[in-house]
Amino acid sequence: MSNNSPLQKVEFLNVLNQLAPREYVNFTKCFPFDNDKEQEAVSHLQRCVDDCVQQNPHLAGTIVSIPRTPQQDVLARTLVDPTGEHSRVIIDARWPSSFFTSGGNRVALNYGELRASGFSPGLFFDDVFAPMGDPAAAALAAGDDGESDSSSVPILLPRVVFIPGGLLLGVFMHHAMADGVVATALIDDLAARSRGVKRESLPRKGYLPKSQYLPLGQLSAALEQHRCDLHETQGLSSEETVTEILPEWTTITNATAFSNTAKINFSIKNSLPVNQSPRVGKIFHVSKARIEELRETLAQSANKPASKPPSTFVTLMALVWSYVAKARMRAVGVADWSALHERGKNKTSNTADDSNEGDMAAQSCVVAAWHPSIKGRGRGFSQETLDAIDDFCGNMAICPIATLPTTQLLWQAADSSPTQTDKGAHAQKEALAAIAAPLTQLINSLDADFIRQRPALLETLPDVGALAMNYDFEAPQNVFFNSHRYLAGADTEWDIPGLILDDNDDGDGTAAPEVAVAGGVASPRSSARAGRPGGRVPSW
Incomplete structure (x- = not known):
């Protein structure tokens, strides 16, 4: 990072959180919108995000990769002043209107066309929905000298784009600091702030980590003793590697802590691309x-x-x-x-x-x-x-x-x-x-x-x-499962200048693109709440 970095100090992440260096939790909300109110909407959302970050300063930092030895990098969270300009939280309205991907091609859609498609998650598979890979995110990680610093990425990244008749609000949270429960709490918090409802700080117990983290090599005494006894209790020789002991794991060759280009060689090469499948994201009721x-x-x-x-x-x-x-x-x-x-x-x-x-x-x-x-x-x-x-x-x-x-x-x-x-x-x-x-x-x-x-x-x-x-997400005979009580953010009420709140509208779509890759989500059926935009689980 540059010498003029706003970095005040870092806290090392727990070894378990080191496993998620390349991923974000991503929820994209789609609203009917009056395009004459774009600037008001951006200002309103920016205030909501600023208030949230000031009350929850752990969201204001970045995730950084720090070399500890020539062979070992570890992840840490930077602590920055959430009231300063370096909170790394932005509202970005610069996306082009033709960023949807259909059949491998960029297409421009208005809100009516997007709604008619059922808010198909297949449309949302593109680099602009992966902040690690787009120019705007690279700019976020730049030092004061403007040079890109790929070792630092934001924890929280809200983004907005306007399309004819619509507003798309994307909320990205780095997976090393947040699971789906944390992301859901954040979305609920932002929605409440948009309505002018004052929220307490996001819950920490059971959802967010302690203020102190354990770097590699400093596990708790309970784990330390277990590690010493591991080979003896499992009857394994000391020469065996982790992946030999646990077949559900494999290693990515030449992967670095923030390599978003590292690919696993999938065994099935003719899988249908997810952004070309008309059946991505379907929900079945049993x-x-x-x-x-x-x-x-x-x-x-x-x-x-x-x-x-x-x-x-x-x-x-x-x-x-x-x-x-x-x-x-x-x-x-x-x-x-x-x-x-x-x-x-x-x-x-x-x-x-x-x-x-x-x-x-x-x-x-x-x-x-x-x-x-x-x-x-x-x-x-x-x-x-x-x-x-x-x-x-x-x-x-x-x-x-x-x-x-x-x-x-x-x-x-x-x-x-x-x-x-x-x-x-x-x-x-x-x-x-x-x-x-x-x-x-x-x-x-x-x-x-x-x-x-x-x-x-x-x-x-x-x-x-x-x-x-050690799992092939593209092999058609493989299925990945997750379980949620509801689709995060699908039952929240937002109040943003320019939103068209029509009780006859089928609601907004909640797109969580990564869930759709060879996966299944088990979720109890949820009914709409009268008069609440987005209260209905979308039927994609």
Whole structure:
């Protein structure tokens, strides 16, 4: 950073938060708008952001990469004066009107056209929605001399763009400092301030980290002891690497703490680009009664005399994984789709074909929400286990992964027909039960040892920024799951000069583009609140 930097001091991030150096949480709100009020809207939003930052100064800094050794960089948060010009929080109205991407081409849309598309998330996949990669963000990271400093990026980055008849408000939060819960609290706070409602500081307990952080090599005593005993308790030799011990991890070659260009070599090259898919971001509604019926069926189909029904979430995961994997594989034309599909049909028609030879592995992972899972499930974890992650607040990059033969998914999702035998239908139910079992194990794997072991292993790495999940997001047979009580920001009320508040409008769209990549979000259905703009969950 430049010698004239506003940097006052830095606080090192917890080793867990080091895992999210390349990502932002991004929510984009789309409003009908009177374009004659653009300047008033910008001024109003800027005041809201300034008030929020002054009351929550931890949002005003940046994330920086600091070399600790020639082989090791660590992340830290800068502390700056939130009342000064270097808060690194801006309202940027300079985006061009033709920044939407459709079919690989830039297009210009007015609000009516955007609404008619259902606020399709596929339109929002572009560099301008990734602040790490665009010129405006590079300017934010520049020193006083105007030279770009790629080692510093903002924690909070609100941005606005006007299109004919519309206002798009993007709120970006760096994942090393915020998870979805924190981002949701921030959006609710900004919306309240837009209405003139005075808010207290954002909650810290359980959502934001403590004021002190643990740099690499300074774990708590509980983790330190666990690290010393790790190889002995696991029966592992000291020569084994972290990725050999934990197959859900891999390393990114030549990745640096802020490398947004590092790519993983995906195994499936013909996946349909997300910004060209008309079905990106679709929401499916499944009735509670149907889920309860299916849970009981799965319990009866399991190969145990008194099996407990799988949870509602696991049941939904099993259904989505099997049917979505089948549809995606067929859509992108996987080379051996026909053979796999035929084997799936043979299974459900009770034709002998038990071979998995040459089968592709199908992966599913679920975001392990550490704080809610540990502190909310009453699993009786010890205090030292809770202390091990008390500073964690950012991206949950350590996700358990389940792996199955792809044909096992297709057995359950094989097309039913009027001529299907009872044995075939029973086999289909058993196949779904067989999918639900490892998913249940996946969720239950988040135990005390998981919590203690992962941070301790991270301590052995020279650069945690080079760590990534060993999971192919583009492979059509893989599905990534997340769970939310509601879509963040979809039920907030905003009051910005120029907004057209029409009770007959279908509301604004909430686009969270990264969720749509080979993923699924489980969310209970939410109904609109009368007279509240954006109160309805959009139907994309």
